Amino acid sequence: MCIMDTIQVDAATTDTFANRMTDILNGGAIALMVSVGHRTGLFDTMAGLSAATCDEIAEAAGLNERYVREWLGAMVTGQVVYYDADSKTYTLPPAHADFLAREAAPNNMAAIAQFVPLLGCVEDQVVDCFRNGGGVPYSSFGRFQDVMAELSNQTVLAGLLDHILPLVPGLIDRLEEGIDVLDVGCGKGRALVTLAKHFPHSRFVGYDFSEEGVCSGRAEADSLGLTNIHFRVQDVSCFDDTAGFDLITAFDSIHDQAKPDRVLERIANALREGGTFLMQDIAGSSHVQNNLEHPIAPFLYTVSCMHCMTVSLAMGGAGLGAMWGQEKAEEMLEGAGFANVTVSELEHDIENVYYVCKT
Numbered sequence: 001m002c003i004m005d006t007i008q009v010d011a012a013t014t015d016t017f018a019n020r021m022t023d024i025l026n027g028g029a030i031a032l033m034v035s036v037g038h039r040t041g042l043f044d045t046m047a048g049l050s051a052a053t054c055d056e057i058a059e060a061a062g063l064n065e066r067y068v069r070e071w072l073g074a075m076v077t078g079q080v081v082y083y084d085a086d087s088k089t090y091t092l093p094p095a096h097a098d099f100l101a102r103e104a105a106p107n108n109m110a111a112i113a114q115f116v117p118l119l120g121c122v123e124d125q126v127v128d129c130f131r132n133g134g135g136v137p138y139s140s141f142g143r144f145q146d147v148m149a150e151l152s153n154q155t156v157l158a159g160l161l162d163h164i165l166p167l168v169p170g171l172i173d174r175l176e177e178g179i180d181v182l183d184v185g186c187g188k189g190r191a192l193v194t195l196a197k198h199f200p201h202s203r204f205v206g207y208d209f210s211e212e213g214v215c216s217g218r219a220e221a222d223s224l225g226l227t228n229i230h231f232r233v234q235d236v237s238c239f240d241d242t243a244g245f246d247l248i249t250a251f252d253s254i255h256d257q258a259k260p261d262r263v264l265e266r267i268a269n270a271l272r273e274g275g276t277f278l279m280q281d282i283a284g285s286s287h288v289q290n291n292l293e294h295p296i297a298p299f300l301y302t303v304s305c306m307h308c309m310t311v312s313l314a315m316g317g318a319g320l321g322a323m324w325g326q327e328k329a330e331e332m333l334e335g336a337g338f339a340n341v342t343v344s345e346l347e348h349d350i351e352n353v354y355y356v357c358k359t
Contacts, residue, residue, distance in 0.1 A: 030078040031116040033071055037100070038110035042071065046081070046092035047101040053089055106158035106348050114147045115299075119306035126306055135314030138210070141307065145213050148252075149188040155349045156191045156251050156280065161198065163346050167356050168276050171247065175199040179246035182207065184236050184267060185253025189217025189229075196221065196229040205245075207234035237262045241270040251280045252352065255324050256308050258317025264336035268359055277338065277357040279329075283345065286325025295350065297323075326353060333357055 037043045045061040046052070054072055058065040072090055075081035080100070082091045092100070100110045118141065125136045138144070156164070165171050175181075178201035183192045186206030196204045206229070208214050217231045237259040248267050257263045267277050282300060284291050291297040300322055309321035320328070326343060333341050333355065340358040 026078065028116065030074065030080065031113045032120075033074040033078070034080070034100070034110050034113040035117050036071060037075070038102075038108075038113065042068065043092065043097065043100040043110055044102050046090070047094075047097040047103070049092075051084065051087065051089035051091045053087075057090060106154040108154060111147075111150050111154060114143070114150075115303055118143055118147055119303065122306060122310075126310060129310060129313070133313075135310040135312065135319070136307075137314040138311050141311075144307070145188055145210060145216070149190055149216075152187065152190050152251065155352060157194055159346055159348045160191060160194055163348065164278070164280070164354065167342075167344050167354055168247075168278060171276070174246065175202050178202050180244060180272075181205070181247045181249070182241070182245045182270065184248060184250040184263065185256070186217060186231065187213045187251075187253075189213070189220065189231055191249070191251055192229060192231075193217065193220050193224065193226065196226045197224065200228060202228065204229040206231045207236050207239060209233060209235050236266065239266055239270070241266075243270070243272045245270050246272055246275045247278065248275070249278045249280075252282070254279060254281055254329075255320045255322055256311055257320075258312050258315035260318060260320055261332055261335065264332055264338075268337040271359060275359075277355075279333075279355040279357065280352050281329060281355070282322045282324075283351060283353045284323050284325050286323075286327040290325075291323070300351070329355065 040061065040063055042057070042061055042063070046057060049057065049060060052060070054069045055065055057072070058068040061068065072081060072083075076083040076090070080092075080096060082093060083089070084091075098104050099107050102108060102111075105111075121142065122136050122140050125140060129135060161172075165175070175195070176199060178199075181192075181195065181202055181204045183189070183204070183206045186192055186208045187210070189206045192204050192206045195202070206214070206217055208217075208231075211233050214231045214233050221229045221231070237257060248271060250267070254260050254263060271277060284294055284297065284300060294300070304322035309319045312321075313319040330341055330343070337359050338357040342356045344354045344356070346352075346354065
């Protein structure tokens with residue numbers, strides 16, 4: 001007999017879960033349309049308008065009225081936008097704009113919603129991996145570099161100088177005097193370019209295996225006339241720098257690596273005596289039961305399954321995933337030779353924690 005046959009179905013529980021599933025379906029749909037609103041600039045347009053008709057909103061945004069009208073339908077029924085039926089006008093309340101407009105960064109959650117359509121594009125490939133193993137290669141994620149660069153602006157750049165660097169005592173003074181810095185998994189290099197601009201006496205190097213990201217970083221550095229920064233396409237599991245850097249950073253990149261243990265060992269080897277490894281990575285526990293109260297745990301596990309884990313597995317890697325957790329991170333840092341690790345959280349960044357590591 002199936003064990004479920006012995007369990008009496010509770011009607012109230014059934015109704016509660018049915019309602020929960022309805023909320024999930026509506027939430028997923030709204031997330032997709034929030035991404036559209038972000039990419040088309042509709043939230044930014046409405047944030048600058050008082051109550052306006054659909055025609056007025058479409059004209060102000062330079063968009064097709066018919067599409068804007070249907071989008072507004074989703075936003076009104078999703079309780080994101082308010083609608084006055086008498087005047088046929090729509091309003092984005094300031095309290096909502098504070099989490100949806102670009103000016104709201106680092107609190108702009110519409111930028112994060114872009115992950116929903118981005119990850120949906122690889123659903124067929126991920127389903128195939130469920131059945132046959134393997135992974136989805138990095139090249140399959142069309143807008144990933146753009147989305148990550150935008151989110152980096154919110155989580156890293158927004159707090160880099162005032163909150164992140166001060167986690168390492170005396171670091172700002174040393175950067176002003178002049179030290180050697182490496183960013184591992186630099187992506188488009190936004191953080192590194194920001195540092196190079198603010199600390200002209202220090203020297204900066206960025207490694208990433210994405211040629212697209214590296215080219216973008218070079219272009220931005222060149223446009224600013226920066227001569228103290230260099231980017232290189234590099235598999236960070238096999239770079240051979242030895243005692244060449246005073247500071248190494250890794251912003252949300254270690255868990256994606258095919259060989260994260262080897263990357264951490266290389267980082268430890270590349271630090272000069274007294275040097276520091278500053279790692280930003282996803283906040284969470286290695287144990288699922290400890291993440292039940294995490295405010296965005298379902299989102300993070302989904303991003304992990306649909307990107308972080310599968311990209312690593314596609315390279316024959318460990319497939320740690322974004323939710324490798326603080327316990328596993330500390331274990332691997334210790335295994336790489338970091339005897340002194342301090343973990344900090346920052347108020348502006350609920351998604352990540354910061355590890356300050358010394359050998």
